[in-house]
Amino acid sequence: MSSFPPGWATDLAILELSGSVFEQHADHLVVRSPHNPGFHWGNCVFVTDPDAVDDADRWVAAFTSAFPAAGWVAIGLTRMPDAVDAWTSHGLDLERDDVLTTTALPRQTPCPEGYSVRPLAEPDWEASVARAVAENTRTREHDAEGFARFAQRRTESRRALVERGHAQWFGAFDGDGTLVADLGIVLCVRTARYQDVGTDSAHRGRGLATHLLGVAAQWAAGRGCTQWVIVTEETNAAGRVYRGVGFAPDSSSISAYRHPTH
Known part of the structure; x- marks a missing residue:
């Protein structure tokens, strides 16, 4: 590759x-x-x-x-x-x-007040699936039934990666213990690739994603990674958040895609 x-x-x-x-x-x-x-x-x-x-x-x-x-x-x-x-x-x-990369450890910011951050545990995975399904319901990007099946199987694959030591998923939880933001990071030899950075709309703008980026970067660095990669849609404002912790534009990923007929 x-x-x-x-x-x-x-x-x-x-x-x-x-x-x-x-x-x-x-x-x-x-x-x-x-x-x-x-x-x-x-x-x-x-x-x-x-x-x-x-x-x-x-x-x-x-x-x-x-x-x-x-x-x-x-x-x-x-x-x-x-x-x-x-x-x-x-x-x-x-x-x-847009593909952004860095060979310097992404900047760690403090955890926003009123939240706690930790790796996802057993009950949290279903909460992560529910967050993804709810977001798809909001955007109507994919067929609801098909997306729910996909999200469940994707989570099973992610859990397997975590169990084998290839990845970790981190979540941010509010004062009631509700999962409100999460992301994954996967070890690709010495390169760490972020996955699905997401924050519930009611909790955005508080620095949760920025904090999670740093937490995941530290985890990957402790396992020998020397490069970090994150991919975002060209029009996604999240690119500013990623640049703010040290990422810089590297290249582009081009795709040709047609949505399924329902």
Whole structure:
């Protein structure tokens, strides 16, 4: 995976740690996640040849051949295509995520008053699933029933990573002991990759995510990591929070995606 930029490289490393299987071809990679068949970016195609990314017809056909029952299309690209129309004509959205990295330990900030922070314990995992489902209900980004299944299976994979020592998930809890923010961090050899930084809307703007970033960074540093990677949507204001603790822009992750038909 060393030929990929750090965003895709750590995505693939986490998939591999989670039990996904790869089919390596000369200019592309097919990723399958039998343990979570509804995970769109765990059942996808990555185009590894930058010179081939403009051939949208070929890659949509390759995805359809690999995943004939999928209602979605998910294709990772190594650069933004020149021929954008070739992709959008298939009903796909071309999306750019910002990849931020640092080789200096991200800054640790104090825990906001009235909250406590610790690794997720047994009952907290279900609370984390409930938070994700509630956010999807709010945004209506994904089909409710399918997303609930996906979120449950994703959490099972995450718990397995934690149990095997590959990752840790940290949560922030209010004075009543309710989980109101969480994130994960996964060890990809000496690189640590953050996962799903999220804070409930009623608790945003208080520094919880900033504090959690530092806590997770310290945990990874204690296990030999010397680089930290975080990926965010290009339009996400959270990028300012990440820059504030020491992250800097590194590269972009480009994807071609079509939502499933319901």
